[in-house]
Amino acid sequence: MTISLASRDATIVTRETGLADALVTLHKFPGQHVSNIRMNWFYMKAWRWMADATVYLILFISVSGIYLWYVLRAERKVGFILLFAGALSFFGMAYALSH
Amino acid sequence: MPSATEPTGKSLGASRFRAGFERWNRKLHFYAGLILLFFMWLFAFSGLLLNHPTWSFAESWSNRKDTNYEREITAPGPEVKGDLGQAREILRQLGIEGEILWTTTRTNANQFEFQVRRPGHFFFIKADFARQRVTVRHSVVNLWGVIKVLHVFTGVQLDDPRQSRDWALTTVSAYSMDVVAAGLIFMVLSSLYMWWVLPQKRLLGAVVLGLGSIICGLFCIGLRWLF
Numbered sequence: 622m623t624i625s626l627a628s629r630d631a632t633i634v635t636r637e638t639g640l641a642d643a644l645v646t647l648h649k650f651p652g653q654h655v656s657n658i659r660m661n662w663f664y665m666k667a668w669r670w671m672a673d674a675t676v677y678l679i680l681f682i683s684v685s686g687i688y689l690w691y692v693l694r695a696e697r698k699v700g701f702i703l704l705f706a707g708a709l710s711f712f713g714m715a716y717a718l719s720h
Numbered sequence: 721m722p723s724a725t726e727p728t729g730k731s732l733g734a735s736r737f738r739a740g741f742e743r744w745n746r747k748l749h750f751y752a753g754l755i756l757l758f759f760m761w762l763f764a765f766s767g768l769l770l771n772h773p774t775w776s777f778a779e780s781w782s783n784r785k786d787t788n789y790e791r792e793i794t795a796p797g798p799e800v801k802g803d804l805g806q807a808r809e810i811l812r813q814l815g816i817e818g819e820i821l822w823t824t825t826r827t828n829a830n831q832f833e834f835q836v837r838r839p840g841h842f843f844f845i846k847a848d849f850a851r852q853r854v855t856v857r858h859s860v861v862n863l864w865g866v867i868k869v870l871h872v873f874t875g876v877q878l879d880d881p882r883q884s885r886d887w888a889l890t891t892v893s894a895y896s897m898d899v900v901a902a903g904l905i906f907m908v909l910s911s912l913y914m915w916w917v918l919p920q921k922r923l924l925g926a927v928v929l930g931l932g933s934i935i936c937g938l939f940c941i942g943l944r945w946l947f
Contacts, residue, residue, distance in 0.1 A: 643940055645878060653781075653868070656773035664947075668939050672771050676764045683753065683760060690750045703754040711758035714896060718873065718889050719840040719866050 742917060749910040752903045759900045766871035769864065780865025784842075787858045795849040804886060807834050810847055810854060818843065819875045819887045838889070839869040 623632040647668060651659035660666050690700050753760075769778045796809040807820045810832075818838035826832065830850040836843040844857040861869075874894045875885035885891050915925045 640941065643944065647939060651771065651773060653770065653773050664939070664943055669771055671935065671939070673768065676768045676771075679760065679764045683757060683764075686750070686753050687757070690754065693750075696747070696750060700750060700754050703751050704757060707755035708758050710896075711762070714889075714892060715762075715839070715866075715870060718838055718870070718893060 742914075745910050745913055749907055749914070752907050752910075756900055756903045759896065760904070762867065762870060763897075763900065766867045769868055770871060778864040778868075780861040780868065784859045784861045784865070787860075788855070789858075790853055790855045793847065793852055793854045795852055803832070803834075806832060806847075807836075807845075808886075810845065811836060814845075814854065814856065816843055816845075816856075817887065817889075819873070819885070819890045822882045837869070837873075838887070839873055840866040 622634075625631070650665060651669070660669055690696060769775065772778075791814060793810060793813050796806045800806050800809050803822070803826065804820065811817065811820075816836055818836040818841065821835040821837055823835055824833045830848060832845075832847040832849065834845055836845060840861055842859040842861070844859070845854060846856075847854040870893070873890065874897065875883065875887065875890035876894075877883045885894065915921055918925075
């Protein structure tokens with residue numbers, strides 16, 4: 622959008638970028654830069670709330686999933702092995718990347 | 721001769737298969753969740769931080785520690801091909817490892833600027849081949865910064881074709897994201913199946929699923945038509 626205050630006119634160029642780009646935009650916003658001016662449209666704010674709600678829900682269902690696994694005695698041993706393997710690969714990778 | 725109510729060999733086999741499928745579906749759901757737990761928590765938690773860049777407690781860039789230094793280098797010879805080859809040669813001489821990023825277009829063959837990034841570390845490198853010197857600004861960010869970069873560390877940018885993965889660990893990081901995404905898709909599908917085999921939960925589940933789909937569809941597709 623280009624606005625000329627002197628001549629009191631505006632030029633608007635509309636570009637359709639498709640569904641894939643919509644998903645990328647929704648996934649990336651607000652991003653780390655110029656965050657103070659981003660998410661200024663109500664629907665983008667609502668999307669931010671939805672994203673937050675999704676994270677809190679994921680944290681809740683992962684904790685409840687851990688409980689549901691832990692009460693199954695038969696699955697405890699193999700579960701601990703997998704949990705340990707996952708932790709080892711996660712912390713190993715994070716260490717290798719950041720040191 | 722089997723009676724009409726007695727299960728035939730075929731239906732017995734089908735019900736056994738179904739029972740086995742249900743058992744393994746549940747088992748694999750647990751297993752996938754447990755092995756991916758820390759990755760899932762990382763992406764969830766870092767997603768929350770990235771969604772709220774104004775949270776001051778998680779500020780990383782303004783709390784960075786910068787170190788500036790200058791080193792003598794041997795200018796890469798003609799056998800070193802291209803910008804990537806030259807950047808790798810400089811990094812080898814400096815003992816720096818990480819993902820190379822291109823930020824400026826090169827106008828002078830003797831001047832070479834690029835960045836190297838890995839979670840927690842940012843290197844801003846300016847090489848002067850004529851003087852055989854290189855100046856480096858090394859910025860180190862705190863744990864919050866590491867967490868945020870781990871979320872986005874893929875080595876590629878959709879809107880910049882110059883950026884490509886050039887560090888082996890970036891590829892490992894990017895593929896681990898793929899594995900986590902595939903694992904989450906599997907977990908969603910396996911839980912859909914576990915919900916579906918509970919007839920008493922079908923209606924409520926369908927209402928919740930429908931509501932979620934409508935809300936998601938509104939943002940991904942609907943807003944384009946509404947506004």
